[in-house]
Amino acid sequence: MQKPGGGNDLQTSPLFAVEGVSVRFGGVRALEGVSLEVAPHEVLGVIGPNGAGKTTLFNVVCGFVSPAEGELRLRGERIRDLRPHQLAGHGIARTLQGLGLFERMTVLDNVMVGADRLARAGFLRGLLGLGHRDDARLAAKAREVLGELGIESYAARYPGSLPYPIRKKVALARALVAEPELLLLDEPASGLSAEEMTELGEIITGLTERTAVMLVEHHMDLVMSVCHRITVLDFGRVIAAGTPEEIRNDPAVLAAYLGESVDDPEVPTGSTTDGDVVSTGSTTRGEEA
Incomplete structure (x- = not known):
């Protein structure tokens, strides 16, 4: 996969920002003080073990979940009471894990x-x-x-x-046709072969000419290849943020992915512990929060 270029040329003013967002479901803390920024024409990866809060964060951005604390900003302006049907009007588009295509169309x-x-x-x-x-x-x-x-x-x-x-490409086309300024990709590589994932990486890299991308993905080889920066969540908190190289070698990230759960029998045998965070993108905890 082609490594994203022009990292130093990214505009410094964020297109989109999550500021101090916290979400609680009853007594369960799904997100706690999460902050991140996406620059124009940037690919920002959001990773973390299952249950880290990635899907909850995406649902906050898309208006499916209202945060208990914190706010969202687009082009510096606060987005208030965002609802899913308002996303396109704000220049935001999302692909779904389940595709969501209309079978009779x-x-x-x-x-x-x-x-x-x-x-x-x-x-x-x-x-x-x-x-x-x-x-x-x-x-x-x-x-x-x-x-x-x-x-x-x-x-x-x-x-x-x-x-x-x-x-999967049809679902991506449906998101792109609205000409979004921010494209949210939720597990776009799921179910793809290695060859298809390589093609997906090339597509994502090319998209930065027209839009910023916020990517939630388990396949670390894809994340490391296409992202300019990565934010890592664990138990609803940001534990690391930086370039792919910085994240690859961050002790907190290694511990979150490979610590006490490395011997979990549910972890696929293809996972590795020799420098990369994980090679297959598999995770070691329960269902996503």
């Missing part, structure tokens, strides 16, 4: 669903008979994004008839 129609931010038809334009112009424009945009990902030939197909890696 074609690939093209699925991708067009993600273009709400670009649509201008609305009720009044519909009454004036102008909506079809937007439909044609959005369809053209959807085909363009599908072409960029090499899957335009599947535009008329239905998701259920496609191989899993192609469906």
Whole structure:
């Protein structure tokens, strides 16, 4: 995979910031004082063992969970009472672990669903008979994004008839068609082969020309290859933040991944302890908070 370049050229002013966010579910502390920043055109990785709070953090960013403390800022402005349906309006798009494609809609129609931010038809334009112009424009945009990902030939197909890696690309195309400033990728490498993961890494690296990326991923080889910076969570707290090299050699990160749980029988035998945090991205604790 191509190592991300231009790390020193990233703009210093953050595009998006999480500031002191805490989340509690009853007596369970899912996040505690979590802060991080994403610069324009940067790939920020968020990693940590299962139960570290990665999914909870993504759900806060997407408006599915309201924090007990802390705030979110986009372009320096505080985002108040964010709701999932408002993401596109703020220039944020997300892919889901479960893909979330509509099985009874074609690939093209699925991708067009993600273009709400670009649509201008609305009720009044519909009454004036102008909506079809937007439909044609959005369809053209959807085909363009599908072409960029090499899957335009599947535009008329239905998701259920496609191989899993192609469906993953359809989900990514649906997020990209809205032209987001911040793209949230939730476990994009899950279910992919080594060759497909290499291609995914190249795609993510290329995306920084148009958007910033916040990546939650278990596969450390992918994370280390594409991320400019990495934030590490453990038990709901940030335990480390820095460049891939800094994270790779951080004692707190090594302990979180490989400490007392290294002999856990559920850890795949492909995991290693010889310098990399983990080679397979497998984790050693219970379900994600």
